[in-house]
Amino acid sequence: MNFITNKVEDKLGVDLNGDGRIGGPGVSAKLEQATHVDMNRDGIIGGHRPTPGGGLVGKIETATHIDLNRDGRIGGGQGYRH
Incomplete structure (x- = not known):
């Protein structure tokens, strides 16, 4: 099922x-x-490292002010630094 889910997500x-x-x-x-x-x-x-802005989900979270992916942040937060 994971394979199918990943392909649909892609x-x-x-x-x-x-x-x-x-x-x-x-x-x-x-x-x-x-x-x-x-x-x-x-x-x-x-x-993988998430994108600093949270990607598409982060943008939707910022617009709706709802934590959709339940990561505890709205909009992706700061991201990672090297």
Whole structure:
């Protein structure tokens, strides 16, 4: 079911299952999870960093003042710094 959900998310551009990402993990994330090595040096093994503005969901949250993805922030917050 995850595969189908991820494909639908990719096509629609919407996070349907509330996991914080649109679509599934990429090849680099899968490789990092398998080797436990941070290949792209983003500080996360096998994950992703959300966009600073929260992306489309963040913009909708800002407009509606509702925490849609239940991350505790409205609009995505500050994001990550390197």
